[in-house]
Amino acid sequence: MPRIVETIVTTTNADGEVHIAPLGLIAEGDSWVIAPFQPSRTLDNLRAVPFAVANHTDDVRVFAGCLTGRKSWPTRPAENVSGFVLEDTVSHWELAVERVEEDELRPRFVCRIANVVHHRPWEGFNRAQAAVLECAVLVSRLKMLPAEKIESELKYLKIAIEKTASPREQEAWDWLMERVEAWRREYRTL
Ligand SMILES: Cc1cc2nc3c(=O)[nH]c(=O)nc-3n(C[C@H](O)[C@H](O)[C@H](O)COP(=O)(O)O)c2cc1C
DSSP states (O other): OOOEEEEEEEEEOTTOOEEEEEEEEEEETTEEEEOOOSSOHHHHHHHHSOEEEEEEOSOTHHHHHHHTTOOOOOEEEOSSSSSEEESSOSEEEEEEEEEEEOOSSOOEEEEEEEEEEEOSOOOOOOHHHHHHHHHHHHHTTTTTSOHHHHHHHHHHHHHHHHHHOOHHHHHHHHHHHHHHHHHHHHHHTO
């Protein structure tokens, strides 16, 4: 399996408006591939403006927030590409799309790194941070995965939250649980 790095990807539309979404970047030699499922704003933006920023953050509220309608995280202009960098990241990569491999389901935007910027040392992940990330992936797939699988994974991830969450991870988890509760209500009425 290739290495996949879970990042917050910022892209811009033709009007220069920023869009923020969690995406896994796939390593391919010296390149990194952004592979958004159709349809998506990230995909439309990459076609309009072929640059992106991969933001590496240990604040998992950004992952949870993006999936629960909380998308206004502070940004500033990138240095070497047309785009925006999230404030409060550990590091970021500025990316330029070199080619697009078309696919009906999931086109692949193969990018080269145009600039790497380190902001502060990475201080490691605790289990609650990892659990929020996994839960965010589950929440992004609520309509695709079997309900039993979602419930059993949530039960396991909750243990890490109870044992190791700081207020930041707890807040992120609570946002995700609001979405899970809405899904449960919908699922139970079917
Ligand atoms: C950790 C993580 C990784 C994700 N990776 C991808 C990905 O590689 N491709 C994708 O289409 N969606 C991925 N998602 C889901 C997207 O974040 C979500 O669908 C998002 O809304 C993208 O659509 P948008 O560009 O229209 O906002 C991921 C979500 C999480 C939490």
